[in-house]
Amino acid sequence: MGSVNCRDGKLYLDFRYKGLRCREQTKLIDNPTNRKKLSKLLMMLEEQIKFGTFNYAHHFPDSPKIASFELIAQQTAERATGEKMLFPVFAKQWLAEKRVEWRASQIETVEGILRCHLEPNFKQVAIGAVTKCDILAFRLRLCEVDAVSGKRLSASRINHIMTYLRLILNEAAERLEFGSPWRNIKALPMPRADVQPFTLEEVTFILNSVRPDFRPYYAVRFFTGLRTGEADGLIWDNVDFGARLIHIHQSLVRGQVGPTKTSGSHRTIAMSQRVYDALRAQWDYSGEKSLFVFCARNGEPLNHRNVTRRVWYPLLSSLSLHKRNPYQSRHTAATLWLAAGESPEWIARQLGHANTSMLFRVYSRYVPNLVGRDGAAFEQLLQDELDQEDVE
Numbered sequence: 231m232g233s234v235n236c237r238d239g240k241l242y243l244d245f246r247y248k249g250l251r252c253r254e255q256t257k258l259i260d261n262p263t264n265r266k267k268l269s270k271l272l273m274m275l276e277e278q279i280k281f282g283t284f285n286y287a288h289h290f291p292d293s294p295k296i297a298s299f300e301l302i303a304q305q306t307a308e309r310a311t312g313e314k315m316l317f318p319v320f321a322k323q324w325l326a327e328k329r330v331e332w333r334a335s336q337i338e339t340v341e342g343i344l345r346c347h348l349e350p351n352f353k354q355v356a357i358g359a360v361t362k363c364d365i366l367a368f369r370l371r372l373c374e375v376d377a378v379s380g381k382r383l384s385a386s387r388i389n390h391i392m393t394y395l396r397l398i399l400n401e402a403a404e405r406l407e408f409g410s411p412w413r414n415i416k417a418l419p420m421p422r423a424d425v426q427p428f429t430l431e432e433v434t435f436i437l438n439s440v441r442p443d444f445r446p447y448y449a450v451r452f453f454t455g456l457r458t459g460e461a462d463g464l465i466w467d468n469v470d471f472g473a474r475l476i477h478i479h480q481s482l483v484r485g486q487v488g489p490t491k492t493s494g495s496h497r498t499i500a501m502s503q504r505v506y507d508a509l510r511a512q513w514d515y516s517g518e519k520s521l522f523v524f525c526a527r528n529g530e531p532l533n534h535r536n537v538t539r540r541v542w543y544p545l546l547s548s549l550s551l552h553k554r555n556p557y558q559s560r561h562t563a564a565t566l567w568l569a570a571g572e573s574p575e576w577i578a579r580q581l582g583h584a585n586t587s588m589l590f591r592v593y594s595r596y597v598p599n600l601v602g603r604d605g606a607a608f609e610q611l612l613q614d615e616l617d618q619e620d621v622e
Contacts, residue, residue: 232272233245233272234265234269234272240256240259240260242255243256243275245272247284248302250295250298250299254290254293256268286299314356314358315358316352316356317352317356318352318353319357321348321349325337328340333489335483335484335488343391343394347372348391348395357402357406358406358408360411361411362412362415365392365399365411365412365415366415369415372391373388373418385418385420385421392417396415399411399412425558425592425593426552426554426558426561427558427562428452428554428558428559428562430566432551433562435549435551436452436551439545439549443515445511446508446511446512447512449507450509450512451559451560451563452562452563453502453563454501454563455567456499456560458556459491460478460480462481462482462522462524462534463480463481463482463483463487463522464523466522466523469523471506471510474506475499475500476499477498478490478498478582479496482531487531494582494583495582496582497579497580497582512524516529534556537556538555542556561592561593563581564581564592565593567580568589574586574589574590
């Protein structure tokens with residue numbers, strides 16, 4: 231129930247509207263006549279509020295409260311929209327807003343996830359009506375064997391799809407103000423990363439056997455740990471022979487040059503003698519005909535799928551080596567550096583890692599097998615110390 235009150239000799243109305251306390255000052259002085267007049271006005275306002283016909287801006291056009299009620303009206307409309315807007319409509323709007331943040335390759339990936347998985351499953355579902363049961367049922371369907379191909383999606387692929395579903399639902403919940411259904415949904419457990427580095431003997435075998443025009447390419451990959459896109463996108467302007475440095479500023483992904491995978495991947499790599507010699511040999515081949523260090527005969531950048539299919543896998547087969555994807559060259563560089571006793575911090579910088587945690591988690595278990603020490607170095611340290619004490 232509202233009231234008529236006085237402040238500094240002038241009357242004001244005190245009432246509640248849409249859960250907010252409203253106090254609107256008038257220019258009327260405090261006397262019985264004006265109080266009676268405002269009391270009648272207040273009764274009329276409360277009747278309008280009761281029946282939903284009250285227009286705040288009409289009665290108090292200069293009030294700062296108008297902005298608050300406009301915001302409330304907008305939020306109410308958005309909540310109603312969440313109950314009506316279909317999932318694909320919001321997802322497309324969300325993706326359009328994200329385009330300025332992502333690389334072209336990521337946009338293409340998300341478009342594929344929306345087209346092949348999310349939109350068909352939630353095609354007729356309102357974004358605000360998706361429940362936790364709907365999410366879990368969708369994930370269960372992703373785990374099933376495909377009736378046409380007979381194949382099953384990997385846990386990694388399913389988690390990737392679910393990540394974008396989570397991002398869309400959480401953004402919609404925040405923007406349209408409804409409770410997010412994504413609560414306590416854990417990612418599927420995944421097997422440990424498939425890291426299968428080559429031994430130094432195998433690397434030497436490969437480099438001695440590969441066709442000469444690709445020998446520098448694989449030497450650089452094995453001894454720098456460059457990602458595929460970083461090697462394929464490397465340009466001569468970023469190769470400093472004088473300082474013996476390689477500047478990684480871009481990456482070639484799906485035929486398009488773009489930024490590196492992460493901000494930490496934007497880095498400078500020191501050339502070893504083997505890398506320096508390989509790049510010098512490559513300059514003699516492509517230095518005058520292409521902007522790119524490694525290129526096809528026509529000067530265009532390499533197509534990594536074509537190179538893998540026509541050069542890499544046939545080479546491993548001819549050498550009777552276990553079939554491994556070319557990304558294992560990066561893992562090989564990491565394990566060889568560790569085995570050689572290089573500083574973990576230096577190795578992490580060369581690989582473009584933010585810190586050494588991934589280095590120890592992923593690669594360290596291979597070091598003993600590479601150098602055959604398995605604690606022998608520590609044993610030797612103790613023995614040297616004991617021998618020194620005996621001498622003293």
